[in-house]
Amino acid sequence: MHYSPAPLHIPDGFLSVVVAVILWIVSLAGLGYALKRVNQDLGERQAPLMGVLAAAIFAGQMLNFTVAGGTSGHLLGAALATILLGPWAAIVVMVCVVSVQALIFQDGGLLALGANIFNMAIVGVAVSYFAYQTIRKFAGNQRWGLLVGGFAAAWLSVVVAALATALELAVSGTSPANVAVPAMGLIHMLIGVGEGLITIGALLFVRAARPELLGRSAASGRAGRAVWAIGLVIALVLAVLSPLASAHPDGLEWFAEQQGFIDRAQSPLYDLIPDYAFPGISDPALATIVAGVLGTLLVFMVALGIAVNRRRRSTSTPG
Amino acid sequence: MHVHFLDPYRPRPSLIHALDPRVKLALALAFILAVALTPIAAWPVYVLLAALLLSVVLLSELGVGHVLKRSALALPFVLAAIPILVTAPGATLWEATLAGLSLRLTDAGLARFGSIVLKSWLSVQMAIVLAASTTFPQLLLAMRALRVPRLLVAIFGLMWRYLFVLVDEALRLLRARAARSAAPTRPIAGARPGGSVAWRARVAGGMAGNLLIRSFDRGERIYAAMAARGYDGEIRAFPMPPIPAGQRLALIGGLVLLALLVGLGHLL
Amino acid sequence: MDTGPFVQIEHLSFSYGNGHQALRDVSLHIHRGEKVALVGPNGAGKSTLMLHLNGILRPTTGVVRIGGLPVEEKTLGRVRAWVGLVFQDPDDQLFSPTVFDDVAFGPIYQGLPEREVRARVAAALAHVHMAEYAPRVSHHLSVGEKKRIAIATVLAMEPELLALDEPTAGLDPRARRGLITLLCSLPQTMLISTHDLRMVAELLPRTVVMDGGRIVADRPTAEVLADAAFLEAHGLEL
Numbered sequence: 001m002h003y004s005p006a007p008l009h010i011p012d013g014f015l016s017v018v019v020a021v022i023l024w025i026v027s028l029a030g031l032g033y034a035l036k037r038v039n040q041d042l043g044e045r046q047a048p049l050m051g052v053l054a055a056a057i058f059a060g061q062m063l064n065f066t067v068a069g070g071t072s073g074h075l076l077g078a079a080l081a082t083i084l085l086g087p088w089a090a091i092v093v094m095v096c097v098v099s100v101q102a103l104i105f106q107d108g109g110l111l112a113l114g115a116n117i118f119n120m121a122i123v124g125v126a127v128s129y130f131a132y133q134t135i136r137k138f139a140g141n142q143r144w145g146l147l148v149g150g151f152a153a154a155w156l157s158v159v160v161a162a163l164a165t166a167l168e169l170a171v172s173g174t175s176p177a178n179v180a181v182p183a184m185g186l187i188h189m190l191i192g193v194g195e196g197l198i199t200i201g202a203l204l205f206v207r208a209a210r211p212e213l214l215g216r217s218a219a220s221g222r223a224g225r226a227v228w229a230i231g232l233v234i235a236l237v238l239a240v241l242s243p244l245a246s247a248h249p250d251g252l253e254w255f256a257e258q259q260g261f262i263d264r265a266q267s268p269l270y271d272l273i274p275d276y277a278f279p280g281i282s283d284p285a286l287a288t289i290v291a292g293v294l295g296t297l298l299v300f301m302v303a304l305g306i307a308v309n310r311r312r313r314s315t316s317t318p319g
Numbered sequence: 320m321h322v323h324f325l326d327p328y329r330p331r332p333s334l335i336h337a338l339d340p341r342v343k344l345a346l347a348l349a350f351i352l353a354v355a356l357t358p359i360a361a362w363p364v365y366v367l368l369a370a371l372l373l374s375v376v377l378l379s380e381l382g383v384g385h386v387l388k389r390s391a392l393a394l395p396f397v398l399a400a401i402p403i404l405v406t407a408p409g410a411t412l413w414e415a416t417l418a419g420l421s422l423r424l425t426d427a428g429l430a431r432f433g434s435i436v437l438k439s440w441l442s443v444q445m446a447i448v449l450a451a452s453t454t455f456p457q458l459l460l461a462m463r464a465l466r467v468p469r470l471l472v473a474i475f476g477l478m479w480r481y482l483f484v485l486v487d488e489a490l491r492l493l494r495a496r497a498a499r500s501a502a503p504t505r506p507i508a509g510a511r512p513g514g515s516v517a518w519r520a521r522v523a524g525g526m527a528g529n530l531l532i533r534s535f536d537r538g539e540r541i542y543a544a545m546a547a548r549g550y551d552g553e554i555r556a557f558p559m560p561p562i563p564a565g566q567r568l569a570l571i572g573g574l575v576l577l578a579l580l581v582g583l584g585h586l587l
Numbered sequence: 588m589d590t591g592p593f594v595q596i597e598h599l600s601f602s603y604g605n606g607h608q609a610l611r612d613v614s615l616h617i618h619r620g621e622k623v624a625l626v627g628p629n630g631a632g633k634s635t636l637m638l639h640l641n642g643i644l645r646p647t648t649g650v651v652r653i654g655g656l657p658v659e660e661k662t663l664g665r666v667r668a669w670v671g672l673v674f675q676d677p678d679d680q681l682f683s684p685t686v687f688d689d690v691a692f693g694p695i696y697q698g699l700p701e702r703e704v705r706a707r708v709a710a711a712l713a714h715v716h717m718a719e720y721a722p723r724v725s726h727h728l729s730v731g732e733k734k735r736i737a738i739a740t741v742l743a744m745e746p747e748l749l750a751l752d753e754p755t756a757g758l759d760p761r762a763r764r765g766l767i768t769l770l771c772s773l774p775q776t777m778l779i780s781t782h783d784l785r786m787v788a789e790l791l792p793r794t795v796v797m798d799g800g801r802i803v804a805d806r807p808t809a810e811v812l813a814d815a816a817f818l819e820a821h822g823l824e825l
Contacts, residue, residue: 013439044552051477056534060527201524291363295370549696
């Protein structure tokens with residue numbers, strides 16, 4: 001067993017700076033509010049409980065099962081966390097999981113972390129909450145409500161997070177919407193089934209061992225209804241936007257160009273100083289060669305410095 | 320079993336390891352931001368950024384191979400950018416028909432694809448050096464310096480501590496499952512060893528549920544242990560020691576250099 | 588300083604939220620300097636009783652006094668500084684990223700200045716012979732090492748009473764011997780909950796036996812251990 005990266009974690013380099021920064025801001029706002037709400041609910045217990053449960057979701061993601069032909073599925077956990085902890089604690093826990101994955105295991109980038117938090121912790125939790133609470137309302141306290149609600153929440157959280165990822169890539173100009181959206185969507189409709197089954201397995205175990213834990217998930221009052229509504233809106237918007245975007249990829253392309261002034265090949269400055277490539281050098285190929293020579297010199301000097309330093313270290317410590 | 324397989328930290332007597340974690344985190348984030356801000360196809364700047372990265376990798380004494388091997392982790396995501404090769408508008412470099420689909424490789428597509436892959440690769444390597452040369456407690460200190468809320472830093476600290484405990488618990492559960500899942504000595508007609516995929520997924524789910532329940536209880540016990548030593552919900556820690564002047568200078572120098580490189584990229 | 592018993596528990600009963608009554612009319616006095624064993628089968632209420640000593644759990648009925656002060660919200664700070672509670676599983680006790688952070692936790696929450704905290708940590712770690720472990724990560728330590736550091740985490744608070752839950756559980760013979768030697772060297776008043784009756788015989792002159800949430804015996808250790816029929820009746824074995 002080893003740490004296996006999930007396909008939803010966007011690495012750095014794939015998102016435009018504007019998209020990354022906007023999603024950072026949205027995610028931080030969501031996290032800030034969630035932290036406040038959890039503090040109201042749990043008080044002094046917040047830090048230890050959130051820390052340990054984040055570790056548990058992380059460890060739970062390592063419990064893989066063989067699907068077929070050497071591939072294996074494993075838990076992502078947003079739905080499970082939402083059902084067991086309620087939306088606010090689930091957001092905090094998933095933010096911790098996604099952040100540690102990026103910081104320690106480079107699963108997902110650091111600049112892209114805002115987007116990954118948005119997709120898995122905010123969208124994933126809101127959509128799970130919407131799906132689960134809706135179905136539970138119809139089912140009352142019956143077993144099928146737990147199973148169908150758990151499955152739907154898990155499946156939807158994965159699929160919707162994948163669609164959000166695809167749209168973010170399209171808006172960044174990294175992947176055309178008419179390819180990315182159906183591809184990501186279809187793959188995650190399958191992955192979502194695994195997520196659904198594994199979530200059901202976890203819920204059945206909890207129901208058998210500690211049924212009282214299943215009662216806590218509903219968030220109270222207006223904020224709870226707000227999460228439900230946000231989940232509904234996100235699910236609806238993505239359900240409408242995704243086919244639209246893949247049918248008319250030019251729309252997103254236009255979007256990408258509008259904000260793409262930062263990562264377009266030709267910057268506005270290019271027009272101002274047309275023939276000025278590298279200080280004093282006009283030919284781009286030549287500029288690259290000069291950069292290569294400079295870079296090689298730098299690396300060579302560093303390597304030399306290290307070698308000298310090592311020799312000094314080994315002579316000063318005999319044996 | 321003193322180095323946990325999950326802990327990416329590799330102790331070395333290097334300059335990079337000795338760097339103040341606050342300076343290191345700030346510079347690593349600045350490098351990744353600089354890479355992101357460098358325009359598509361600014362090849363000379365990519366070369367300089369790569370040289371800078373390679374110097375840092377060498378200085379860290381982690382071994383170029385170690386960093387390269389770990390950087391392969393981000394590789395699968397490159398798939399997502401492949402379509403851009405044939406969809407970006409630009410001058411045709413190469414044309415082919417695949418299963419009735421006419422594909423046109425364009426110069427703009429190639430430049431964009433190459434830039435995305437290169438940017439991603441440079442960023443992930445810097446993140447690897449950061450994680451491999453900085454202990455997690457040091458990272459927590461750096462997060463505090465970057466104004467991450469104290470409560471969140473405390474949660475990260477607790478998560479890190481119990482990550483290993485719970486991953487070991489998860490490993491024990493997996494081992495117990497492996498010990499009981501023997502293949503039948505003679506194939507039974509109509510029966511598949513190991514059950515259906517759905518059943519296997521539910522078994523894995525049951526283990527995850529088990530882990531979560533135990534964690535609820537452990538969370539309560541940890542809270543009791545914290546309360547017994549006076550914890551009152553407020554997160555307290557020592558004031559941070561000042562950053563030495565030399566390191567401050569390194570931070571400013573690094574930031575200026577990165578800003579220059581980004582500026583250069585936009586001039587090209 | 589008051590001259591009465593340091594720990595004074597009067598008619599303490601306690602029920603958990605789920606209705607399970609864990610303690611029934613427990614009264615216990617412990618004087619300064621006493622070393623007391625708390626024995627009995629699992630589920631007898633030993634751990635529940637220990638958690639009352641510094642207010643983690645509060646009595647359903649009855650009173651707990653520490654150093655003359657009733658344990659209640661406004662005395663918690665002082666009581667928790669006096670009573671060093673060491674939990675059975677050191678992984679629960681050691682919740683910080685490094686050994687230093689864990690040992691410093693109590694003193695920091697006592698409001699001590701940084702210099703004093705550092706001095707306390709150094710002294711506590713030296714006391715349990717783990718001085719060089721301060722920068723280590725707790726996860727990489729052996730059970731015996733974790734148990735010693737768990738004790739250091741409360742020694743750093745300079746408590747009057749050490750309340751230890753199963754200190755020798757899960758230790759190999761050598762680590763157990765080392766821990767008993769360590770406990771012998773500590774001057775504090777002690778209440779040790781344990782199944783390890785050989786350690787009790789060696790270390791603790793007074794034994795309190797619990798069963799079914801009640802105290803069924805409170806006598807000199809030698810007498811309790813000599814009464815084979817009584818021990819067997821309460822699921823104990825030397």
